[in-house]
Amino acid sequence: MTEAPEVPLHMRRDAFSPVAELREIRETEGVRTVTNAFGMQVHLITRHEDIKNVLSDHERFSNGRPPGFVLPGAPEVSEEELASSRAGNLLGLDPPEHSRLRRMLTPEFTIRRMKRLEPRIAEIVDMQLDAMEIAGPPADLVDNFALPIPSLVICELLGVPYDDRQDFQKRSARQLDLSLPIPERLELQRQGRVYMTSLVQRARQRPGEDILGMLIREHGDELTDDELIGVASLLLLAGHETTSNMLGLGTLALLRHPEQLAAVRDDPDAVGPAVEELLRWLSIVQTAIPRITTTDVEIAGVKIPAGKLVFASLPSGNRDPDFIDSPELLDIRRGAAGHLGFGHGVHHCLGAPLARMEMRIAFPALLRRFPNLALAEAFGDVQFRSFHFIYGLKSLEVSW
């Protein structure tokens, strides 16, 4: 039996908060060499301003990977297979290739577009609340509320049959579980692409009224199947692992701050700023997608040679007192504009308007349906999910 690897420093938390050592790095040298989940030495960036600089400088800090770059333990594959498995993954591309794909997708995620979706999202939220009411109390909020809402929404938007959810929900969660061996995660990624291949082939023949259909109708001859599969796989993964964790962890955060919970429940004007503050304070994405330096650089006075991995700690940047006063406090009234919860630079979350809309509908709807919502387990027993690219909860037992 092999011993479980230690959770890397930049992913460790005490409940909601990054551990004190991360703050200590931010307050001292700002940049430190740490060991990532795969045992590689990486440069961890911790200050708000430095993170913004790194993420907005795609020329010196690349999302692409130089030829010959392999993760430790990854099986050898041909260049051709590698290119095929990376095609369409916006998070692995730099401009101008990145901009080309992003521009095809953005019409689907404008604020106006999201407003048109609002009634349907509200319907989905109500449906899940009905189901939760029947299931409990007590009930697991993650299974009944936090996961199914974004899952249903992204499936409808993208054109993925929700009936297949058992497979892709499990696959999505495990694909970003950094405690799993790399070969296992690559295999999950491969299975995801096989599944998506069948959907892309079907949509090529009969494009529907969804994102996959739109991409094929409007850009079908400029996109390879590999690219379509890559784009759709990324959207499916991102649609599952982000908002669901915000909904679960955010509900727990509000339950621990009853006055702020009451404001989100009772005051419609409080909801928008509350969502921004929860995004900041919870910072569920543990680091931005690792960047590779394309040249020798200097951050916070620390020299980093070309070809090194740079990890930007979003939770640390979002709790930097140079960015915001009393950063350790959750204060839903302040709104926290300028937080790094959605990243920064050209890779700023494409789905941000969707995520915001889902949260703005779901939090108050939950709290109004169950005005006496309470934890049905001891806070100390709540299972946080730390060793994962996205921080979250494994489950959350609630009563009402």
Added chain:
Amino acid sequence: MKVEADRDVCIQAGNCVMAADAVFDQDDDGIVVVLVDDIPDDEMDHVREAVKLCPSQALRIVD
């Protein structure tokens, strides 16, 4: 004072519309559109906020 938007640099995050919807909009592709010639006085703070929030630094205030 005016605000200039570089539509080639815009990544369609929509943060500017959130910060100042009287001054910015998105076209059908999500790309920023500036709605006013001169920034109204009472929108100045919102516009400054939008410039700060823009993830791709596509916005610039000019005299």
